[in-house]
Amino acid sequence: MRTFLAIDLPDGLKDQLAARQDDLKIGRHVPPENLHLTLAFLDDQPVAALQELNDALETLRADPFALQIEGFATFGRAAPRVVFADLVDTGPLLDLHRRIRSRCHGAGIVLPRERFRPHVTIARFGTGAGPDETRRLARFLEGNAGFRPWPVPVEEVVLFQSILSGAAPVYEALSRYRLDGRPVYDPD
Template sequence: MRAFIALPLPPSDAEVLEAMADRLDVGRAVPSENMHLTLAFLGDVPEAELREVAEALETLAPPAFSFRLSGVQSFGPNETGPSLALAVDPVPGALKDLHDRVRSRCHGAGLVLERRRFRPHVTFARLPARLTTEEDNKLAAFLRHEGAMHVDDIPAREVVLYESILTKDGPVYEPLAEFPLA
């Protein structure tokens, strides 16, 4: 199973980002129900190992906290083209600690995770691999108007272990286990 661990966005905050993506008029908006802040991408993991990860995450019990999304950034490119996201800025110490603890629990369950710098963000749009001149102009206008967008006081209420199911219409994220923050 393809899986990851994330903080889901509350629906009201996710809808703000989805509305912003709809104003982009280039690429594809990420549906609000798919918006999340990834703590660890696990990749393809056998179901038995995912059960071990879920058991390890049960002892997490981190404190609840809030974070702020600010400033549109481009991530990628990847196999589906670049993405636009709002970055977490500033990064709260509680988020850094949670990220470290999640990775530690994954390692304890026997998973080997990619080593990459933690750049917390929430993706709100996926762009085509190549933009036409018209799309490039639309993107530039969007960034002029929306580039400094921010969403304050987003509550982190739970950590979720998700399965990522890839479809022709985009990924579908199914919660496998949820772990409330204290």
Template structure:
């Protein structure tokens, strides 16, 4: 089962991001209902490991905290592949990310070693952008870099199953965990 652990976004934040998505000049926009803040991507995992992970995630303790979206960017060193909205640095978010990764390790799930760059993916870009599209994308990023978005409180996180379809991923919540 393909799975990930994430923070679901409140409706007011989804609305802001959906308005922002409508301004992205190129690429395939993600369904606003699937927008989330990933804590750990688990990839394909057998059911028994996910059941063990559920037990380990249930034991995580943390206080609720506030998150602020800030800035826009792209991933892809030579050619941009993803457009994202960034998250302001937040020690409590980093600590929750580390606790989730620790729970995954305890459950026997091997995660890729990579620097945590909290973000919300807004769009996926084609392999190659025409020069005009690239310029429009740069203009969009520059113009909307300081988009207004209210902060929101994180009081839960969720284990999701991700089902890939030709129209994009479907995210099915498997369990929610309170902070």
């Protein structure tokens, strides 16, 4: 099962990011319902490993903190590949990421060693933005440098299944883990 752990964003922030996407007339936009902050991409995992991870994540605790987005940035210097909402003051988020990696490792899920740069992807360019797209992207970044929505409290981590489909993947929440340890109410 193809899965990842993430912070789901509230609908109000997704709406604000979608409005900014409307200003970005280039790239493949991430559908608003798919906007999230990935903490760990788990790739394909057997159900037994996910169950062991579930047990480990049920004990996950973290002090309250908030996500603060400020402006946008890109990955890929000469030919940008990704446009993302940038985050400030990510110390507590980095700590949460370390705790999650540790629990994944304890459950036998080996994650690639890579630098973690927390972000919310809003658009992608397959092999990279071309010269015209790069100029338009520079105008978008400059025009949205002051974008700073309200801080978002982080209360839980979500285990998502990623179901690949034609246009965009479908993300289905499998489990939610409250950082304060209270049970998650799930009406389903």
